[in-house]
Amino acid sequence: MKNQSKKxxxxxxxxxxxxxxxxxxxxxxxxxxxxxxxxxxxxxELLALERSNPNLITLDSPSQRLGGLPANNxxxxxxxxxxxxxxxxxxxxxxxxxxxxxxxxxxxxxxQEKDMDEMISELKIDGNAIALSYVxxxxxxxxxxxxxxxxxxxxxxxxxIPSIPLALRFKQQPAWLEVRGEAFLPNKRFEEIxxxxxxxxxxxFANPRNACAGTxxxxxxxxxxxxxxxxxxYSIYLPDHWKSKEFNVKKPENQAEALELLKxxxxxxNPNTEIHKNLNxxxxxxxxxxxxxxxxxxxxxxxxxxLNDFKTQxxxxxxxxxxxxxxxxxxxxxxxxxxxxxLSYQVGRTGAVTPVAEFEPITLxxxxxxxxxxxxxxRLAKLDLxxxxxxxxxxxxxxxxxxVRVLTELRTNNAKPLSLPKRCPECDGDLVQENNEAITKCIxxxxxxxxxxxxxxxxxxxxxxxxxxxxxLIEQLVEKNLVTSIASLYKLDEKTxxxxxxxxxxxAEKLILAIENSKQQPWYRQLYGLGILHVGESNAKVxxxxxxxxxKLATVVNESPELIRQIHGIGNEIIDSxxxxxxxxxxxxxxxxLMDVGLSLKATESEHIIAYNQHLDxxxxxxxxxxxxxxxxxxxxxxxxxxxxxxxxxxxxxxxxIAGKKAGSKLKKAKELKIKILTEEDLLNFxxxxxxLYGKT
Numbered sequence: 001m002k003n004q005s006k007k008x009x010x011x012x013x014x015x016x017x018x019x020x021x022x023x024x025x026x027x028x029x030x031x032x033x034x035x036x037x038x039x040x041x042x043x044x045e046l047l048a049l050e051r052s053n054p055n056l057i058t059l060d061s062p063s064q065r066l067g068g069l070p071a072n073n074x075x076x077x078x079x080x081x082x083x084x085x086x087x088x089x090x091x092x093x094x095x096x097x098x099x100x101x102x103x104x105x106x107x108x109x110x111x112q113e114k115d116m117d118e119m120i121s122e123l124k125i126d127g128n129a130i131a132l133s134y135v136x137x138x139x140x141x142x143x144x145x146x147x148x149x150x151x152x153x154x155x156x157x158x159x160x161i162p163s164i165p166l167a168l169r170f171k172q173q174p175a176w177l178e179v180r181g182e183a184f185l186p187n188k189r190f191e192e193i194x195x196x197x198x199x200x201x202x203x204x205f206a207n208p209r210n211a212c213a214g215t216x217x218x219x220x221x222x223x224x225x226x227x228x229x230x231x232x233x234y235s236i237y238l239p240d241h242w243k244s245k246e247f248n249v250k251k252p253e254n255q256a257e258a259l260e261l262l263k264x265x266x267x268x269x270n271p272n273t274e275i276h277k278n279l280n281x282x283x284x285x286x287x288x289x290x291x292x293x294x295x296x297x298x299x300x301x302x303x304x305x306x307l308n309d310f311k312t313q314x315x316x317x318x319x320x321x322x323x324x325x326x327x328x329x330x331x332x333x334x335x336x337x338x339x340x341x342x343l344s345y346q347v348g349r350t351g352a353v354t355p356v357a358e359f360e361p362i363t364l365x366x367x368x369x370x371x372x373x374x375x376x377x378x379r380l381a382k383l384d385l386x387x388x389x390x391x392x393x394x395x396x397x398x399x400x401x402x403x404v405r406v407l408t409e410l411r412t413n414n415a416k417p418l419s420l421p422k423r424c425p426e427c428d429g430d431l432v433q434e435n436n437e438a439i440t441k442c443i444x445x446x447x448x449x450x451x452x453x454x455x456x457x458x459x460x461x462x463x464x465x466x467x468x469x470x471x472x473l474i475e476q477l478v479e480k481n482l483v484t485s486i487a488s489l490y491k492l493d494e495k496t497x498x499x500x501x502x503x504x505x506x507x508a509e510k511l512i513l514a515i516e517n518s519k520q521q522p523w524y525r526q527l528y529g530l531g532i533l534h535v536g537e538s539n540a541k542v543x544x545x546x547x548x549x550x551x552k553l554a555t556v557v558n559e560s561p562e563l564i565r566q567i568h569g570i571g572n573e574i575i576d577s578x579x580x581x582x583x584x585x586x587x588x589x590x591x592x593x594l595m596d597v598g599l600s601l602k603a604t605e606s607e608h609i610i611a612y613n614q615h616l617d618x619x620x621x622x623x624x625x626x627x628x629x630x631x632x633x634x635x636x637x638x639x640x641x642x643x644x645x646x647x648x649x650x651x652x653x654x655x656x657x658i659a660g661k662k663a664g665s666k667l668k669k670a671k672e673l674k675i676k677i678l679t680e681e682d683l684l685n686f687x688x689x690x691x692x693l694y695g696k697t
Contacts, residue, residue: 349453
């Protein structure tokens with residue numbers, strides 16, 4: 001019996017090796033070495049062995065690509081290395097601007113005679129970014145980009161993509177390895193899927209990128225497997241000083257070497273890369289592929305340009321959202337003609353009136369559009385827009401449709417010129433255009449359109465996150481005069497809500513609870529939710545950190561605006577806006593009303609701790625024992641929001657153990673590893689210290 005088990009184990013190991021090699025040759029190298037019929041026979045033999053001996057099933061078995069049972073949901077996971085997006089350039093001048101910024105960062109003088117640092121260009125695949133994590137050579141996790149710091153765990157789905165190796169092709173495996181790349185749906189497969197959906201009377205996918213995104217988030221991996229997604233790898237991260245003897249390779253020092261190492265590891269890498277010594281070479285590459293890309297079997301929407309050398313990349317660093325050493329040069333957005341049906345006008349929460357062209361539906365970048373912004377009165381006049389004009393519409397950055405020009409040669413004789421109205425289309429109030437601004441505004445603070453816009457802003461996820469407030473509900477509340485300010489939202493009751501259209505008792509109860517819970521949102525969210533012109537989410541965080549209450553901010557705005565001017569990133573435009581907002585009697589009354597209904601309009605102690613301690617970045621904590629003033633979840637939240645990471649187990653990478661009462665084996669292990677041990681009180685005192693004291697802790 002033991003001999004048979006040993007034979008089965010050896011045979012299964014041999015089959016896995018042969019089948020994985022065959023997959024690599026077929027899907028990555030596009031050079032199959034065995035016939036399909038032979039592959040199928042060997043694969044069935046492996047399945048039979050694994051059914052008889054479940055212990056033979058391993059993470060790198062080809063059988064694990066089939067996909068298991070449907071998942072209930074996707075778990076959120078933290079990226080080991082942030083998966084950031086790229087800044088965009090839409091023409092050669094913007095690429096040169098990027099180059100100038102790089103040269104300034106590197107403290108080099110740019111001249112026409114001097115080439116810039118070596119660059120490498122890669123085609124920008126129009127798919128979905130994926131982060132792959134390997135431990136000791138085996139794929140253990142795959143995640144979506146998410147917000148760049150946290151994504152969704154889609155490991156089961158990604159395992160169905162045959163061009164992604166379940167096991168790396170090194171004999172000497174690194175302890176860990178992270179790979180980034182783009183999952184995509186080949187054009188031919190996209191067309192086949194849409195044909196099947198047409199036959200089944202199902203909605204069509206707009207484009208391959210959307211189809212790929214929807215596929216990756218399928219709860220059933222078997223559906224993912226049937227879609228035949230593909231993958232190109234473009235980044236690799238691994239431990240310092242690693243070296244694989246059998247291939248005589250080491251950790252790469254530049255992007256070109258990284259792409260070669262990815263090939264050795266078993267990944268499919270896009271072959272259309274090129275190294276450049278100057279910007280003109282980049283432009284030639286970009287121009288060449290603008291036409292050639294349409295002959296590729298997959299969709300591309302631009303070119304990614306990177307500094308090749310990793311040390312130089314490190315010198316330039318990152319912004320909050322993207323690496324400085326790379327940029328995506330996007331090809332011109334798709335344009336299409338349409339016939340103008342009418343010009344309507346939108347009034348936003350700040351009173352800005354935006355003309356909107358409504359036209360016969362057209363398809364742009366894979367989506368159907370029938371409305372596009374004309375931005376403002378100046379833009380409207382420049383376009384010289386007339387009734388029933390034939391207009392050209394494009395998607396700016398392939399996201400927001402806009403009217404770019406008019407085909408005047410197709411204009412009819414009786415066409416009438418179009419312009420902004422003299423009075424607000426919502427409240428009939430005065431419209432004003434300041435001399436130094438392009439925006440035309442309604443100056444009536446009681447304008448219902450402004451109120452609707454402010455309410456939508458207040459309840460959205462980035463502000464107070466009050467779930468259940470749709471635009472239709474907000475329209476009803478304003479129209480029936482049930483809500484006259486954001487403060488009056490907090491005076492709504494279930495009886496009032498249930499009288500509204502499509503609002504049942506249960507929905508009303510949930511909405512009232514969500515409104516009540518929103519009172520606990522942090523001060524920066526409350527400040528952002530007020531909708532002050534030019535005060536976005538990031539500025540609100542900075543201001544809330546420096547000025548811990550609305551009253552403090554109002555005092556500084558009115559008496560010591562120079563204190564605000566000292567804050568990095570806050571300019572005169574924002575200061576003027578703050579002064580205009582806080583000196584308004586209506587807004588002063590609003591702040592009083594918000595406090596009357598239970599809003600704090602100030603930072604709590606834990607918010608203050610978090611605001612001052614973003615310097616815990618890359619510090620690993622472990623919690624053990626019973627907490628008293630903080631529960632485990634609260635302590636974890638404070639540490640993570642302050643930039644630290646909380647793990648469940650002690651290791652040599654742990655920086656601090658937080659030991660509560662009745663701490664057990666973790667405390668013992670921490671002492672053995674000489675890890676610093678903090679009490680709950682130590683943790684709070686530790687977090688309260690100012691950043692410049694951190695190094696002395």
